[in-house]
Amino acid sequence: MKLYPSINPDLADWAVRQPVFFTASAPTHHPHINVSPKGLSAHFAVLSPKLVAYIDRTGSGCETIAHSYENGRLTLMFMSFGPAPRILRLFCKSRIVEWDHPDFDKWMKRVIPQDEAGGVSNRDSYDGARAVVIGEVWEVQTSCGYGVPMVRKELYAPATASEDGTLEKATQQQQQRDVIDTAGKETTMTTTTTTKRDELSVFEERPTLDYYWKKRVDNNTVNTYQVETNRTSIDGLPGLKAARRDAGETLWIADARAEVLRAARETRGVVLGVLVAVLVYFVTGVVGGLVVKAREGREHNWIWPN
Template identity: 35%
Template sequence: MGAFYDEIPESLIPWIKEQKVFWVASAPLSAAGTVNVSPKGYDCFTIDSPTAVWYVDMTGSGNETISHMREPGNGRLTILFNAFEGPPRILRLYGHATIHPRDTPQFNALLPPDDPRRLPGARAVVWMEVERVGTSCGYSVPFFEFVGERPRLKDHFTPFEHLPSPSPSLSSFPLTPTPKLQSYWALKNSESVDGLPGLEAAGYPPNEGAIRKARKGVSVAYGAEAVRERERKGWSEHRVGVAVVLGLVVGWCAGQGGHEWVREEVSALVRQVARAVGSPVA
């Protein structure tokens, strides 16, 4: 049976720590934005308290979670665990998260140089304030046997940290990201698929030659392209405002009678409103 809590029950903490994979889900504030779900592996999840958790965010071609957490007024995050062996269970952590980029005091405090979770390619810590916890049955989730971790991501980014490969100590890379790693971020982590800014260190807007992720053939929800799209459709705020004002005035004037007087008054008002909003009508 499902149950809800205001914090992580102590009885569930050992079970959470045993899980080998979890998922994070987020979305931009715009209703036209894209909902994202990302799987996470490795020993990267930490329960700081019954109401606070964090995980190590590894470098990859995607950066949707970071974009959504950085969006002003957003930060909404859901983390999901489920049982693949033993009794069935699904657990969700609901809350708001903050991004602590690599080479910041918060990142280095949570992941000091000798921490084994400080893996090659680590680009941020995602800190989440847990506001709600929910459990459900998970009766339809199949059984899976854990065989082992995939080392490929760590192996891939080891050279980016200027480490010998394979490295016997994955926590020995420098605190400051190398130029090679920063170049990768600038190439692939600058924006989200909805055009939101991505990893702060990647820069925004994207540099020339960066991989552009904003979807083709649909309205981009944010930025200059969104403004241009609204202008093409004739729905800029200025035009809407002028239409509303003129509609009210015409209705009032028509009620006063006298077509010539109405025409003169409306023309004068059109010029005043156009000057106020900077429209070329003026």
């Protein structure tokens, strides 16, 4: 295991190429600890050695958003599925930019890759985006990853000759075929697979979210879904602010209530604070009494007759 203060270029390049990563967050006092997989392409970007961001699509829960609003703790984890093992964890202080925030479009453009013409690639794949989650990285951890299973190499790499000289699988062959060009001349073309493939090539994106949210956007029902599912976390913590506003909730009242409940659960801290206060009061009283007696004793000695 190694710890770093920031993300170096090698780790940044490796992280953005991974087909899946995981987010982990937790409330301060409630029991549920959330772990979520993320996998759609271009949803994650390393913006600087200490800043990352990803696009958060609307889902049936909003644990990460609620936890970010309460305490901002967030861990992102990436892992290798190939022969070179690696686990990467990014420990972050998170903040949320919701879809109705003035800076939302700016952050979306920073995360989404741009095509050569400067336009957004695969724009439909971001329908239903409810927020950009920004992570201010305060520590980076890498570890071996030997316990993570690998993708079988024969799924993506050409077969090699076995000991008896035969190919285990005919996955790479040179094929010669006659091609008649437009000039009527016969030529011979040799085709050989030269593209190097790795374990990442066996993954493909699941299109369900794109279809689902495109339909919701067309029907103008995204906000309705968010109001129904994204207002609070499983533990009842305040969730997506846009959904709460759409539901007619007064945000500052609900936030104040959540803060009071949070303070009430910090019983150990309250008890410890009371005990420390009592101890300080007692020690101060004892020391003060001794000081007063010492002063009275000195004054008495000064006026004692010879």
